[in-house]
Amino acid sequence: MTELCDLTGSELASRLRGGEITAVELAESSLGRREALDDRVGAFLTPTPEVALERATELDTYLSTGAPQSGVAGIPLALKDVLTTRGIRTTCGSKILETYVPPYDATAWTRLSGAGSTLVGKTNCDEFAMGSSNENSAFGPVHNPWDLAMVPGGSSGGSAAAVSSGMAVWALGTDTGGSVRQPASLSGVVGFKPTYGRISRYGLVAFASSLDTVGTFTRSVRDAATLLGVMAGKDHRDATSLDADVSDFADGIDAGVAGLRVGVLAEAFGEGVEPDVAASVRAACDRLPALGAEVGEATLPHAEYALSAYYLIAPSEASSNLARYDGVRYGLRVEGDDSIEMMFRTRGAGFGPEVKRRIMLGTYALSAGYYEAYYGQAQKVRTLILRDYAAAFERFDVLVSPTSPTTAFPIGAKADDPMAMYLNDIFTIPANLGGVPAISVPCGLDAKGLPIGLQLTAKALDEATLFRAAAALESDLGLELRPPLLAGV
């Protein structure tokens, strides 16, 4: 049975505006869904039911005066636990911050909160956003609502699972190498990563500063555009935030793809891509000419080096960003005879294996004698990727590929093989290196009934075209995806 918590944000905003439902009813619907399912899914680390009901009650009073409301007001929202929330525990999925309570709010959250969002909780994620399966959380894995034995994807697995199962109407995640798009693909929801710099990173606990991007999990492309509109815009607290025009990103979203030049990435259908995934994405692409798009073959010639460049750049930046976790000012402290010993022990005890692996990798890649060969060289590859995108966007308006080479895999299946895990991000990483916007939309199910995602990429600051193309495909496919888990609620 479809409940309020299963509807899209735009549908719910319309019902709130029309007085058909109250914000409290809506909050209770999402909270109730979490109570029914989360002991099996594990999406939330810190649920915030009291905060949610308090905010919803305030909002209902405000709405009863007939005052205008934002499209996000009263809509249940979840936040990945790497986004700081003042006064509410923020763990980054790590033991080293298990009891940390931030004194400040992330700007992305401040803007949504200011517009009346109902926060239902902080979601589980891979530790410090490092992972593709949510198996690296210090607080347990997240189970995919489509098959509880499977991973939801990562690192924003909790946010993906929450939206997929109705525990939140929409959620924020973060995307550094694909950590919003890939779990969206595996969990059957829309996952969007804007242009780097669109949304402030103030309060986004840093993993890799030149790659980290706040992203959204929603049930529709339109909802992603709505969220972006509230969050985007320059923030003087983030020197990398762009001073770009913030238009109504949903404007023109239904314009369709007539005349749009779509480039299907040739190298994205080869070895390593599951046959059902390739077939489903190709079938979706084959529908585009009938909708008026010009479809051709595109290429990013250096895409094969993107994974290697990323696994040098991201860990290098992470090794620097995670140096602050030293037991001095906040977080876990393991005592030592002197401060240095204290730091060694604190970090040894507080970080999980994947985080340690990446810190070590990054430290090595930046160390004397190796900097040029590794980090320096990876930055040159980054230039090549940017040039590849520039060339591709001369010929095409959007590029298409599968989001992930596979659908959801069993929990534990790839845990012992870091390289196999890293390959999950092979199609998502280039957009982070290039800083360009990209979105994953569900395009079908595989033979096992697991969701498949199709990724569209546009050039920097061209979210309007990205949303337009994604919405056209979404509308044409007309998929009604509902995880079997929800049959019992």
Next chain:
Amino acid sequence: MPVEIDIDHVARLARVALTDDEKVRMRDQLAVILEHAAKVGEVAAADMPPTASPIPQVNVFRDDAPEPSVTHEAALANAPAEVDGRFLVPRIAETGS
């Protein structure tokens, strides 16, 4: 060919204490990852400019005007140990471990 890494040296630089088991596993895993990562060496001429960030802006400044920051209490609220309104830490060693 797998890369040989001085794990002890890197762990010291990173200030991360590793058990012997962790060191062995880490040495093997990093070697495999770095072998893949070293692919970046196959491309790009020496004169290719590096890119640190995908956005064009550099040297972003703000006015040199003071703004409120976190309060003293807020800054200390998560402190593992404090004394007299300051963070308390074990003695600073004269030489690092």
